Amino acid sequence: MEDAITLMDVDDDTKGKNVVVESTPDTKATPWVEKYRPHSLADVAAHRDIVDTIDRLTNENKLPHLLLYGPPGTGKTSTILAVARKLYGSQMSNMVLELNASDERGIDIVRQQIQDFSSTRSLTFGVKLPIKLVLLDEADAMTKDAQFALRRVIEKYTKSTRFALICNHVNKIIPALQSRCTRFRFAPLDAVHVRERLKHVIQAERLDVTEDGITALVKLSNGDMRKTLNILQSTHMAYEHLTEEAIYLCTGNPLPKDVEQISYWLLNESFSTSFKRISDMKTRKGLAVVDIIREVTMFVFKISMPPNIRILLINDLADIEYRLTFGCNDKLQLGSLISTFARARAALVAAAK
The missing domain is CATH 3.40.50.300 (P-loop containing nucleotide triphosphate hydrolases)
Known part of the structure; x- marks a missing residue:
């Protein structure tokens, strides 16, 4: 050379x-x-x-x-x-x-x-x-x-x-x-590689982690190995037994079952009922509205609805998340979230007719 x-x-x-x-x-x-x-x-x-x-x-x-x-x-x-x-x-x-x-x-x-x-x-x-x-x-x-x-x-x-x-x-x-x-x-890591490396660390540190805890770590990492290990270490400092619930509580992310419950309220309950129940859960579990919106957006991709309504709903959710990043009032944006689903629900009913 x-x-x-x-x-x-x-x-x-x-x-x-x-x-x-x-x-x-x-x-x-x-x-x-x-x-x-x-x-x-x-x-x-x-x-x-x-x-x-x-x-x-x-x-x-x-x-x-x-x-x-x-x-x-x-x-x-x-x-x-x-x-x-x-x-x-x-x-x-x-x-x-x-x-x-x-x-x-x-x-x-x-x-x-x-x-x-x-x-x-x-x-x-x-x-x-x-x-x-x-x-x-x-x-x-x-x-x-x-x-x-x-x-x-x-x-x-x-x-x-x-x-x-x-x-x-x-x-x-x-x-x-x-x-x-x-x-x-360098693309985000595949879940297989994250899980493999995660199990190596768990074994080396002799941690007590359940299988659903490992699944939660892989899901929350989004292909970021650094984030995975940081969550694992911080949760280990707070809990001896690392379960799915412990990991979600430590990170402040809503549990999958909580996301399903919130989505059910948004799709089926009235504005006042949804607002009260989501606010109560948010306060009780220390959730952030922006995290709720991100998880609900992912849930929208899983449920069956006409593509045009799905696109409008996702765009509205993105607008709410964008406003929250600039420090807009949480209560106002939670109200916007519920209103967005109310409009989507009305569109679904109209499409069914």
């Missing part, structure tokens, strides 16, 4: 802020998302096609600049850190610069830290690839000026440095950067 590089100047004032340092495995105080983060490419739970492709490129010393994108908790950062461990081993702290662009998003970070790191020459004792690696997490948070500056740095230092950009929204990365990287999309 190129001649081996021989020397590297390491700044002493980094204070461990931007350089990847292998953490010592800790015990009870360690968040499980870090404790059970994959340490090798073989440990990555899903996206085997992507992982195998990157693994093959590293074995052949053909690693390109990478752009890994997709929803949170799908293994983007874990994959590239596993690649770095494989490439550099004990030299990882000297050969890898890790930055989080959501904290350091301006043009100065590109002109100073990234350019300084890329321009210095590196020790190559015991590493498989004689080039350095810059990991830029949350790259979609970078300003446009910073991204254009990064493009020039990538062009200038391609012979000595590889860049790995990680982001959630690829459309926020300028085309000039996208075209210089090999792109890999």
Whole structure:
């Protein structure tokens, strides 16, 4: 690929802020998302096609600049850190610069830290690839000026440095950067992979989790492994026996049976009765209206109704959820929810005639 590089100047004032340092495995105080983060490419739970492709490129010393994108908790950062461990081993702290662009998003970070790191020459004792690696997490948070500056740095230092950009929204990365990287999309994890990894953690931590509890964790995660482990750990702190109810109570999400009950009231009861009963359940169980609306929206997809009425109902529910995100009054929006179903119910009756 190129001649081996021989020397590297390491700044002493980094204070461990931007350089990847292998953490010592800790015990009870360690968040499980870090404790059970994959340490090798073989440990990555899903996206085997992507992982195998990157693994093959590293074995052949053909690693390109990478752009890994997709929803949170799908293994983007874990994959590239596993690649770095494989490439550099004990030299990882000297050969890898890790930055989080959501904290350091301006043009100065590109002109100073990234350019300084890329321009210095590196020790190559015991590493498989004689080039350095810059990991830029949350790259979609970078300003446009910073991204254009990064493009020039990538062009200038391609012979000595590889860049790995990680982001959630690829459309926020300028085309000039996208075209210089090999792109890999990390989709939400399949329920099978989430369940498999979840059972591994449960066994390792010797937790008492029921089967319906595992199903609830998988459902609430929506393919986000980080979210799954955070819910599992927080529920374990509150309950010894982890059931479906305990998990839903800990997260504040309405239970499936509660969603069915609320949907029944919305479809069958009068405005005043529905408002009173839903308000009572909301207060008693500490539910948020926005969570009720999200779950009811999912329930709407399951019930039988004409497509045009379903579309109108879902659009109205989306409008209510949107208003709630801007801090609109909960009681008013709960009233809007009930009114929306009253209109849908009237439309269903009219369609039946």
